[in-house]
Amino acid sequence: MQIEKTAVDGCVIVRTRVLEDERGFFLETYKQSALTEALGRPHRFAQGNHSRSRAGVLRGFHAEPWDKLVAVYSGRALIVVADGRADSPTFGAHVAIELGDPPGRRDRVFVPAGCGNAFYTFTPVDYANDVSEEFNPRTRGGFAWDDPFLGVEWPDRSPMLSAADQGLARLSDQFPDHPAVRRWRGG
Numbered sequence: 001m002q003i004e005k006t007a008v009d010g011c012v013i014v015r016t017r018v019l020e021d022e023r024g025f026f027l028e029t030y031k032q033s034a035l036t037e038a039l040g041r042p043h044r045f046a047q048g049n050h051s052r053s054r055a056g057v058l059r060g061f062h063a064e065p066w067d068k069l070v071a072v073y074s075g076r077a078l079i080v081v082a083d084g085r086a087d088s089p090t091f092g093a094h095v096a097i098e099l100g101d102p103p104g105r106r107d108r109v110f111v112p113a114g115c116g117n118a119f120y121t122f123t124p125v126d127y128a129n130d131v132s133e134e135f136n137p138r139t140r141g142g143f144a145w146d147d148p149f150l151g152v153e154w155p156d157r158s159p160m161l162s163a164a165d166q167g168l169a170r171l172s173d174q175f176p177d178h179p180a181v182r183r184w185r186g187g
Contacts, residue, residue: 001017001028001030001034002015003015003035007094008082008083008094008095008112009088009089009090009112010115011081011109011112012109013110014107014108025106029071035110043067044132045069046066046131046133046134047133048130049128049131050127050128051126052126053119053127054160055123056160057120058145058156058160059127060080060118060145061118061145061168061171062117062140062141063114063142064114064133064140065114065133066113066131066133067110067112067132068110068129069111069129070099071107071108071109072104072119072125073100073127074124074125075123075124075125076098076099076100076103076104076121076125077100077104077120078096078098078120078154079097079099079109079117079119080117080119081109081115081116082115082143082152082171084141084174085115091178092150092180092181094151096153120154120156142165143171143174144168145165147171147172149170150171172185
């Protein structure tokens with residue numbers, strides 16, 4: 001198992017080694033000691049979540065005040081993490097990784113509290129995330145998936161979205177005076 005840093009501060013990819021034979025495969029989904037060492041701080045998971053989505057669905061960006069460890073257990077999806085933390089040195093940066101069935105990878109992505117995560121499904125997908133706090137709908141936040149400030153190259157410009165995700169404001173509109181947003185706007 002290897003832990004790889006990304007362009008988003010605190011977001012890491014948990015690279016797994018897949019052992020395959022004629023019966024199928026086996027892998028470690030994460031190792032607490034390796035993740036703790038990479039993060040430089042202890043962590044814990046308080047709740048596990050599983051969703052199933054049809055092909056062509058986009059969920060997010062969802063941003064909550066808890067850490068997440070995400071995975072695609074079946075199907076193939078593009079996972080995107082965007083830094084929505086105004087006090088972060090990587091505010092507005094994003095990382096995209098294809099997870100799941102080949103040609104995707106069976107890795108996991110650690111999303112630090114306050115960052116937004118979204119995913120687009122190329123095929124039907126079983127998506128899982130372990131979170132460091134129990135769900136509280138009052139603390140759920142997010143931002144628009146198609147904010148040009150983020151510069152995400154989505155494979156589909158007209159994905160299937162929930163009404164809640166359609167109603168999310170752009171990150172750049174939530175923080176119009178942030179230095180990164182002002183630079184992006186040319187001001």
